[in-house]
Amino acid sequence: MLTDVQKKLVQKSWKLVVPISETAADLFYKRLFETHPEYRRLFPDDMAAQKRKLLRMLAFVVKSLDWADSQWRDEVSPEEDLMLVVLALGRRHTELYKIPDASYAAVADALLWTLDYGLGEAFTDEVRAAWVSVYTILAATMKMGCQTFDPTTSVNVRDSAMRIGEAALLEGMADAGIDEARLGFPEEAL
Amino acid sequence: MNEALGNSSGGGERIGVMQGRLSDFDLAQVLQVVGIGRQYVGVEVLNNNAVTGTIFIKSGKVVSANAAGKQGKEAFFALFQQGGGSFYVFRSAAPGQLPEPIGALAGLMVEAMAIEPPRIEVKPVEPSIPPPAYKDSEFPTHSGVAPPAPGSAPTAQHVDLSASIQAVRTASASATVSASLSQARVPMLASDSSQRRVVSIASPKGGCGKTTMSLNLALALARQGRSVILVDADINGDILSSVNARSRAEAGVFDILLGTHRIQQTLLKTMVPGFSILPAVGKRLPAPEVFLKDYTERWRQILSEASTLADLVLVDTPAGMFGTTHQILAASSHVLGVLQAEVLANRSFSRFTEGLDSISPSARPKVAGVFLNMVQMRQSPSLSVLQDACASLPAGWLFDTSIPHSPAFLQAADEGLPVRHMDEVAPPAVAFLFDNLAAEVSGRLDLRAPERKPQAFLL
Numbered sequence: 001m002l003t004d005v006q007k008k009l010v011q012k013s014w015k016l017v018v019p020i021s022e023t024a025a026d027l028f029y030k031r032l033f034e035t036h037p038e039y040r041r042l043f044p045d046d047m048a049a050q051k052r053k054l055l056r057m058l059a060f061v062v063k064s065l066d067w068a069d070s071q072w073r074d075e076v077s078p079e080e081d082l083m084l085v086v087l088a089l090g091r092r093h094t095e096l097y098k099i100p101d102a103s104y105a106a107v108a109d110a111l112l113w114t115l116d117y118g119l120g121e122a123f124t125d126e127v128r129a130a131w132v133s134v135y136t137i138l139a140a141t142m143k144m145g146c147q148t149f150d151p152t153t154s155v156n157v158r159d160s161a162m163r164i165g166e167a168a169l170l171e172g173m174a175d176a177g178i179d180e181a182r183l184g185f186p187e188e189a190l
Numbered sequence: 191m192n193e194a195l196g197n198s199s200g201g202g203e204r205i206g207v208m209q210g211r212l213s214d215f216d217l218a219q220v221l222q223v224v225g226i227g228r229q230y231v232g233v234e235v236l237n238n239n240a241v242t243g244t245i246f247i248k249s250g251k252v253v254s255a256n257a258a259g260k261q262g263k264e265a266f267f268a269l270f271q272q273g274g275g276s277f278y279v280f281r282s283a284a285p286g287q288l289p290e291p292i293g294a295l296a297g298l299m300v301e302a303m304a305i306e307p308p309r310i311e312v313k314p315v316e317p318s319i320p321p322p323a324y325k326d327s328e329f330p331t332h333s334g335v336a337p338p339a340p341g342s343a344p345t346a347q348h349v350d351l352s353a354s355i356q357a358v359r360t361a362s363a364s365a366t367v368s369a370s371l372s373q374a375r376v377p378m379l380a381s382d383s384s385q386r387r388v389v390s391i392a393s394p395k396g397g398c399g400k401t402t403m404s405l406n407l408a409l410a411l412a413r414q415g416r417s418v419i420l421v422d423a424d425i426n427g428d429i430l431s432s433v434n435a436r437s438r439a440e441a442g443v444f445d446i447l448l449g450t451h452r453i454q455q456t457l458l459k460t461m462v463p464g465f466s467i468l469p470a471v472g473k474r475l476p477a478p479e480v481f482l483k484d485y486t487e488r489w490r491q492i493l494s495e496a497s498t499l500a501d502l503v504l505v506d507t508p509a510g511m512f513g514t515t516h517q518i519l520a521a522s523s524h525v526l527g528v529l530q531a532e533v534l535a536n537r538s539f540s541r542f543t544e545g546l547d548s549i550s551p552s553a554r555p556k557v558a559g560v561f562l563n564m565v566q567m568r569q570s571p572s573l574s575v576l577q578d579a580c581a582s583l584p585a586g587w588l589f590d591t592s593i594p595h596s597p598a599f600l601q602a603a604d605e606g607l608p609v610r611h612m613d614e615v616a617p618p619a620v621a622f623l624f625d626n627l628a629a630e631v632s633g634r635l636d637l638r639a640p641e642r643k644p645q646a647f648l649l
Binding site for chain 1: 207208210214215219220222223224225226227228229231248249250251281284288291295296299448449450474475476477478479482
């Protein structure tokens with residue numbers, strides 16, 4: 001579980017990343033492919049869109065942590081709900097992108113390395129621990145998202161996704177009654 | 191599973207979020223994920239497709255909970271204790287006026303995990319078996335009935351309860367005694383020698399010398415020609431502190447637990463051939479989540495993998511018999527107890543047996559023995575613990591060798607060395623006691639005998 005202090009540390013350190021976010025995204029994938037060249041083929045040749053996705057996702061996560069305890073009763077739309085969006089992200093990563101489970105550790109390493117490199121002295125042990133906590137929960141949520149995906153209803157979906165691509169997968173998942181599969185990252189998050 | 195989904199989602203207002211078996215993800219993991227959401231979410235716990243209870247959560251607050259007639263916190267804790275079954279998470283519109291929450295999810299989870307798991311039921315003991323003479327101020331074994339509380343008349347209920355607790359204690363203690371007897375008294379056969387051994391060193395009380403015992407015993411066993419891996423399972427990482435090498439570790443067993451490192455990457459070789467140390471942590475502490483989850487299965491995998499790399503794996507556990515230690519014990523083949531020759535430690539030592547009894551019989555480690563540590567021959571309270579241990583511990587538990595309280599340990603810690611390495615030629619006398627102890631331990635564990643190097647003649 002994340003503590004309030006950890007949420008604040010993640011938000012504060014993210015603010016320092018935003019001005020250098022493009023460099024950070026470059027560094028992240030550079031590190032990931034250096035340590036795990038086998039993952040390169042899982043991504044398109046042109047990484048520009050992928051880098052934007054990564055930054056949008058991180059910005060969305062950080063933004064989702066930013067609410068005061070007194071706001072707990074406030075309504076939040078499903079499209080902006082961290083749990084639902086990350087569960088859907090996990091499902092897409094397994095069902096569509098065929099991301100191996102082992103890659104979660106590799107991504108954690110690349111993310112922490114990038115933050116360490118980009119933040120320098122500001123990346124204290126406490127800040128690191130806060131990011132580790134956030135990542136641990138996100139990874140757990142993504143893994144749970146794909147494993148709690150009901151295989152009896154997703155078989156056809158998976159087939160059509162292989163043939164036609166992501167849009168069909170999302171539609172198929174929605175037909176199967178899993179509506180949060182439609183959820184992506186709000187464009188305006190960054 | 192789909193049927194369950196259909197039954198429980200009735201009304202069409204519930205939108206399924208996820209479902210699965212609690213054997214794949216336990217309730218703590220599910221709730222942790224639900225805790226990052228801000229929707230009004232229900233977590234249903236099912237057993238054989240029947241709903242046993244539901245927890246409603248919004249924005250990390252537990253709004254309400256119900257289970258088998260219980261409400262609120264009580265229901266939350268009850269669902270937490272339930273093992274097996276499946277879960278179904280759904281979201282729905284929040285009730286118009288949300289009540290004050292029962293509490294924060296994180297806090298309630300920590301509270302729920304602090305509750306000890308229910309004791310394993312033990313069949314009533316045959317009256318012909320004499321109860322072992324355990325010393326325990328609460329339940330003296332001689333009378334079989336607890337004394338009335340001071341200042342209050344003994345009620346029937348009071349006596350009944352104590353008597354039944356006594357029956358359970360007696361039965362479980364006898365079971366352990368007979369297990370340890372067969373383990374300790376029956377001559378070990380060579381056929382057993384291929385079996386892998388993971389031996390945890392544990393004690394209910396802290397500060398009684400587990401780490402010192404573990405380090406010096408592991409070293410003595412290695413010096414006798416066996417390969418030994420010493421695993422530091424205490425997050426404080428005191429094994430490396432005691433040899434002044436905290437900075438040597440890049441990662442530790444807790445990183446392996448979380449899947450970010452592998453054993454081979456983290457194992458540190460010592461200058462003694464065959465002796466390696468698996469440190470607790472590296473440069474960074476693991477995420478606090480590591481203590482919220484039951485990692486028994488993971489410990490089993492890690493320790494079993496370690497046991498393929500050496501003749502013996504010794505695990506220095508954190509103080510106490512529950513929490514992480516409980517998980518490690520359930521993943522070990524044997525346990526060695528450390529009893530400090532001091533009155534307080536002796537009083538809390540009954541927890542050693544109780545802690546072991548709370549592990550399911552199939553996973554419970556064998557008691558290979560109990561060391562008496564920090565004995566002070568000139569102090570009568572210290573000697574009384576020795577007498578008491580001789581009289582009341584099950585036969586075959588106590589080792590013949592005990593370790594005295596000695597300033598040599600302080601000096602060794604100061605120099606950052608095991609006592610044996612303080613002086614190449616003439617180490618302190620206590621160092622040799624660990625050679626005795628190592629011989630006793632290897633006898634009880636039936637470790638393969640190191641190759642003998644017979645001397646042809648003296649003169």
